[in-house]
Amino acid sequence: MATNTEMNAARRFAFPAFAVLMLVLPALPVPDFWITQSNYIGLYSLVALGLVLLTGVAGLTSFGQAAFVGVGAYSAAFLAVKMAASPWLALLVGVALAIGAALLLGAITLRMSGHYLPLATIAWGLALNYTMANMEWLGKYDGILGIPTLKVFGMDLGTGRGLHVLIWLFALLAAAASMHLLDSRPGRAIRSLKNGATMAEAMGISTFRAKLTVFVIAATFAAVSGWLFAFFQRTVNPSPFSIGKGIEYLFMAVLGGVGHVWGAFLGAGVVKIVEDQLQVLLPKLIGTSGNFETIVFGIVLVVVLKYAPDGLWTFVANRLPRADRVRDWEGAPPLAAREKPQHGELLLDVDKVRKEFGGLVAVNDVSFNLRAGEIVGLIGPNGAGKSTTFNLVTGVLSLTAGHVRYRGDDITGLPSRKIAGRGISRTFQHVKMIPEMTVLENVALGGYLRGECGVVRAVLRLDRDEERRLFAEAERQLARIGMADRMHELAGNLALGPQRLMEIARALCSDPALLLLDEPAAGLRHKEKQALGDVLRQLKGEGMSLLLVEHDMDFVMGLTDRIVVMEFGIKLMEGTPAAVQASPEVRAAYLGTEH
Ligand code: ADP
Ligand code: MG
Numbered sequence: 001m002a003t004n005t006e007m008n009a010a011r012r013f014a015f016p017a018f019a020v021l022m023l024v025l026p027a028l029p030v031p032d033f034w035i036t037q038s039n040y041i042g043l044y045s046l047v048a049l050g051l052v053l054l055t056g057v058a059g060l061t062s063f064g065q066a067a068f069v070g071v072g073a074y075s076a077a078f079l080a081v082k083m084a085a086s087p088w089l090a091l092l093v094g095v096a097l098a099i100g101a102a103l104l105l106g107a108i109t110l111r112m113s114g115h116y117l118p119l120a121t122i123a124w125g126l127a128l129n130y131t132m133a134n135m136e137w138l139g140k141y142d143g144i145l146g147i148p149t150l151k152v153f154g155m156d157l158g159t160g161r162g163l164h165v166l167i168w169l170f171a172l173l174a175a176a177a178s179m180h181l182l183d184s185r186p187g188r189a190i191r192s193l194k195n196g197a198t199m200a201e202a203m204g205i206s207t208f209r210a211k212l213t214v215f216v217i218a219a220t221f222a223a224v225s226g227w228l229f230a231f232f233q234r235t236v237n238p239s240p241f242s243i244g245k246g247i248e249y250l251f252m253a254v255l256g257g258v259g260h261v262w263g264a265f266l267g268a269g270v271v272k273i274v275e276d277q278l279q280v281l282l283p284k285l286i287g288t289s290g291n292f293e294t295i296v297f298g299i300v301l302v303v304v305l306k307y308a309p310d311g312l313w314t315f316v317a318n319r320l321p322r323a324d325r326v327r328d329w330e331g332a333p334p335l336a337a338r339e340k341p342q343h344g345e346l347l348l349d350v351d352k353v354r355k356e357f358g359g360l361v362a363v364n365d366v367s368f369n370l371r372a373g374e375i376v377g378l379i380g381p382n383g384a385g386k387s388t389t390f391n392l393v394t395g396v397l398s399l400t401a402g403h404v405r406y407r408g409d410d411i412t413g414l415p416s417r418k419i420a421g422r423g424i425s426r427t428f429q430h431v432k433m434i435p436e437m438t439v440l441e442n443v444a445l446g447g448y449l450r451g452e453c454g455v456v457r458a459v460l461r462l463d464r465d466e467e468r469r470l471f472a473e474a475e476r477q478l479a480r481i482g483m484a485d486r487m488h489e490l491a492g493n494l495a496l497g498p499q500r501l502m503e504i505a506r507a508l509c510s511d512p513a514l515l516l517l518d519e520p521a522a523g524l525r526h527k528e529k530q531a532l533g534d535v536l537r538q539l540k541g542e543g544m545s546l547l548l549v550e551h552d553m554d555f556v557m558g559l560t561d562r563i564v565v566m567e568f569g570i571k572l573m574e575g576t577p578a579a580v581q582a583s584p585e586v587r588a589a590y591l592g593t594e595h
Contacts, residue, residue, distance in 0.1 A: 011320075011323055015175075015176070015179075019168075019172045022038070022042075022168040022171075022172065023165055023168055023169065023172075025038060025164065025168075026160075026161030026162070026164045026165060027161075032160060035160050035161055035164055036160065037272060037273065037276070038164060038168075039159075039160075039163060039164055039167050039232055040272050041265070041268050041269045041272050041273075042164070042167040042168045042170075042171040042228075043167060043171075043225045043228055043229055043232065044225075044249070044252060044268035044271070044272060045171045045175075045264050045265045045268040045269075046170060046171050046174055046221045046222070046224060046225035046228075047065050047066075047068075047069055047221060047222045047225045047249045047252075047268075048249055048252040048253045048256065048263075048264035048265075048267050048268045049171070049174050049175060049178055049221055049261065049264040049265075050065060050217060050218030050219070050220070050221035050222055051065060051218060051249055051250055051252075051253035051258070051264070052178070052253050052256075052257075052258055052259070052260065052261060052263055052264045053178060053181075053182075053190070053214050053217060053218055054214050054215060054217075054218040055250065055253055055254070055258050056253060056257070056258025056259045056260070056263070056311075057182065057190055057191055057193075057194070057214070057258075057259060058190050058191075058193040058194060058210070058211060058214045059193055059194035060110075060117050060193070060211060060214070060215065061117065061118040061121075061250070062117065062118065062121040062215070062218065062246075062250070063118060063121045063122045063125060063243060063246045063247055063250060064105075064120075064121030064122060064124045064125035064128075064243075064246050065121075065218065065219075065222045065246050065249045065250070066125060066222075066240070066241045066242060066243070066244075066245035066246035066248075066249060067121075067124055067125040067128040067129065067241055067246065068098045068101070068102070068218075068219045068222035068223050068226070069222045069223070069225050069226035069229065069240070069241055069245075070128055070129070070132060070226060070236075070238070070240075070241030071094055071097050071098045071101065071128070071222075071223055071226060072091075072094035072095070072098060072222065072223030072224060072225065072226025072227040072229070072230070073094075073226035073227065073229050073230040073236045073240075073241065074094075074132060074138060074144070074226075074230075074236055075090050075093045075094030075097060075223075075226075075227065076090040076091070076094060076147070076226070076227045076230035076231065076236075077143070077144035077147050077230045077235075077236040078090075078137075078138070078144060079093060080147050080148055080230070081144050081145075081146055081147055081148075082137075082144075087150055087151075087227075087231065090227065091224070091227050094223045094224075094226060094227050095220055095223045095224065095227075097223070098219040098220060098222065098223035099216050099219060099220060099223075101124065101219065102212075102215050102216045102218075102219035102220075103212065103216060105117075105120050105121065105124055105215070106211065106212040106215045106216070107212070108120065110208055110211045110212055110215065111208055117215075121246070122243060125241075125242070125243045125246050126243060128241070129238050129241060129242050129243070132237075132238040132241065133238040139237070141237060141238065142237060143235060143236045143237030143238065144235065144236050144237075145234075145235045146234070146235070147230055147231060147233075147234040147235060147236070148231075148234075149163075149231060149234065150163065150166065150231040152166070157231070159231070159232055159233075159234060163228070163231065163232055166228065167228050167232070170224055170225075170228060171265075174221050174224070175261050175262075175264075175265070177459040178261050179261050180458055180459050180460075180461055181217075181455060181458050181459055182261070184453065184458030184463050184467065185448060185451045185452075185453050185454075185458065185463065185466070185467070185470065186210070186213065186453070186454055186455050186458050187458060188434075188437070188441060188444065188445050188448070189205045189210045189445075189448065190210050190213065190214050191434055191437065192205060192207075192210075192434055192445060193207055193210055193211060193214075194434075195432065195433070195434055196432070198396060198416075198428075198432065199428065199432035199433070201396075201415065201416045201417045201420075202394065202396070202416050202417070202420055202425075202426055202428075203417075203420060203445050203446055203448045203449075203506070203510070204417045204420040204421055204448050204449035204510070205417060205448055206417060213455060217455070226241075244294070248271065248297070251267075251271060251297055251301055252264070252267035252268045252270075252271045253267055253311075254267070254301065254304065254305070254311060255267040255270060255271065255300070255301070255304055255311055255312060256268065256270065256311050256312055256313055257310055257311025257312055257313030257314055257317075258310070258311055259310055259311070259313075259436070260311070260313045260314075260317065262313055262316070263311045263312070263313035266311075266312055266313050266316070267311065267312070267313075270312065271297070274293075275293050275297075278292070278293035278296055279293055282296070324488040325438065325440065325471075325488065328468060329467075329468040329469070329471040329472040329475070330472075332465070332468035332469045332471075332472040333469060334469065334472070334473065335447065335450045335451075335469050335470065335473050335511070336450065337511050338423050338511050338512075338513060340372075340513055340543065341372040341407060341513055341545075342372060343372055343373040343543065344371050344372060344373060345371060345372045345407070346369060346371055346407075346408075347369075347370050347371055347372045347406065347407060347513065347514055347545055348369060348370040348393070348404070348405070348406055348424075348514060348545075348547065349369045349403075349404070349405040349406075350366065350367055350368050350369065350389070350392075350393060350402075350404055351367050351402055351403040351404070351405065352365040352366070352367050352401065352402040352403070353365070353366055353367070353389065353392050353393075353399055353401070353402035353403070353404060354366075354399065354400045354401040354402050355385075355388050355389075355392055355397060355399060355400050356400045361569050362385045362388040362569050363385045363388050363389050363392060363569050364385075364568075364569040364570045365401070365402065365570075366385070366389055366402075366564075366566065366569075366570065366571045367571065368564045368571065368574060370514070370545060370547055371545070372513070372543075372545050373540070373543060373544075373545055374545055374546075374561045374562065375536065375540050375545075375546040375547075375548060375559055375560045375561055376546070376547050376548065376560060376561065376562050376563070376564065377548045377549075377550055377556035377559070377560035377562070377563040377564070377577075378390070378547060378548065378549045378550070378563075378564050378566065379549075379550055379551070379553060379556055379563055379564070379565055379566070379580075380551075380565055380566035380567050380572070380589070381551075381567060381589055381590060382551065383568075384566040384567050384568065384569070385566050385568075385569040386518075386549045386551075386566055387429055387518055387519075387549065389549075389566070390426070390516060390518050390547075390549050392404065393419075393424070393516065393547075394416050394419055394420075394424060394426050394516060395411070395413075395414050395415055395416035395417075395418070395419040396416050398413060399412060399413065406419075406422055406423075406424060406514070407422075407513075409422070420449065420510060421449055423510075423511070423512050423513035423514060424512060424513070424514045424516060425446070425507035425508070425510045425512035425514070425515055425516070426507060426515070426516040426517070426518065427500070427503040427504055427506075427507055427516070427517050427518060427520060428503065428518055429518040429519045429522065429549075431496070431499045431500060431503055432503075433491045433492075433499065433502065433503065433506075434491060435490065435491055435492025435493075436490060436491075436492060437490070437491055438487065438488055438489065438490060438491065439478065439483065439486055439487050439488070439489050439490075439491050439494065439502050440471065440474050440475065440478070440487040440488065441474075441491075442491045442502060442506055443474040443477055443478055443487075443502060443505045443506045443509050444470050444471055444473075444474040444509065445506060445509075446474075446477075446505070446506035446507055446508070446509030446510045447470045447473050447474060447509040447510060447511075448510075449510060450470070450473070450509075450510065450511060451463075451466050451467075451469075451470055452466070453466050453467075473509055474487075474505075474509055475487060477505040477506075477508045477509045478502075478505050480505065480508060480535075480538075480539075481501045481504055481505050481508075481535050482501075482531070482535070483498060483501055483502065483505065486498065496523050496524065497524050497525065497528035497531075497532075500520050500524065500532070501531075501532065501535065503520075504517065504520065504535065508539075512544075513545065514545045514546075514547065515539070515544055515545065515546045515547070516546075516547045516549075517536075517546065517547070517548050517549065518549045519549055519550055519551055520532055520536075520548070520550070521550060521552050521555045522551065522552070529552075529555060533555065533558065533559055536548070536559055537559065548560060553581075553590065556577070557577045557581060558577075560577055561576075562574065562575065562576060563575065563576070563577055563580045565580060565583075565586050565589070567589040572585055572586060572589060573585060573586060
């Protein structure tokens, strides 16, 4: 069994070794044919890498990546041939145009949920292809011919071995940038997108911004690939940038492994090599010529999606031992902390909040408040309106009427990420987390608003100091709830009890002044409930204020200072645990739905 350090070392050297191999490949006695294949694979990998981030990591689908490749390629061709401009200027123009198009498409579709982005990318792909094929100045179907070869520092790269170095340099840089990004504050935001917006927004993440960011990155990679493609082919025409090619790029990403950077390279390699074989083999088998490989790819795609939904790379990844994150944050200076409310200060003032779902009044003019240092329980039978009230306070649902005030400020109607920013943090009735991230990373997500590093700093690894501070904080919060020893486990592998505790640590990581917990004891075993109770008492002892939504009466009795009881959307009563317990109405409400 290899030790953790050995595994980390092996992983650290795998990428540089691969990079060096690809960069010196042209100097080795490799036949020209394979250099050309490798050039294609590098170009395709760049595009597929964007799709790994967009589709695999963020869960957004684009069929239009080939069109972004086209923007890069046509910019290069047009500027080089018609304007005799520098190729580097063409790269800038191509990337700028692709980013502009991505921003426009994204701004229109990414605020809407569902299938608007894929549809818009299809429309964009078709429109761009139509433009290329019909514009006189873009050469219509013939395209633009006679693109010069690329010269770097007076050195002619040609279209073979020389260009191979540049293509792979870009592909490898993009891979390194992607890996840096995924392991960073903005990267964790992007990784949180696939599991729905509610949790991410509750951590203070603008999911719209995160989606737009990853869409722009994918478009940039595609445009760079197109720019290189133009100097590789020395001619451009519309066909390599069609929707069909867009689907093929998506196929490469899905086949290789949509969730992993190296899946893009594997997928691009397999598709390119198999496609060439099939183009020779299939016509022989069938007897006529045609694009039969498309049909084979279609079948393979269905099979892959069914039997290996995470792609071929998982077969490689499963054989590699998983290395724990290097614990490099010892002694990192603590993150800035929020100024905390005075004990007894009016913290939360819920004033006649109301929520109607069509004809159903789920929350009927409910008022209560909470002072700093208190634990208030919100209880009631199932369907009483507790979670809805909770979601009105945290900004997940809009109010039909009423007001929510926090530390004297009206926060009614603010989006949940703004409310999070003010120091209200929450957990969810049904645990919401990123199962494929470690416990530590999930908790670090809670500290999102306490960092500020963006994509550029993340890609250049200028975010390491902030990352160390964030991870030190995440570990500290895990230690606070007694889970520091499980920080390297994948969150998805935890049992429900530890998952709930992890959510509390994640909420604490945002340095809240008020913690809202929605049924934290639901589904826990007796021992786990006791452990949770201890954690909450300890938090109160440290001065934390808590609003606890709970179905389980016994659990809240020994824990809360005050209890608000709801039934059918209305506030039935409010009082000390003893008063609530003694109340015949409360007993009737519970007896009515239970036993
Ligand atoms: P609790 O958390 O107390 O069990 P909820 O707040 O989840 O109750 O639900 C209160 C009532 O509102 C229930 O009757 C529920 O069916 C209804 N409800 C909750 N969310 C929605 C929604 N998004 N659309 C329609 N009805 C809803
Ligand atoms: Mg509920």
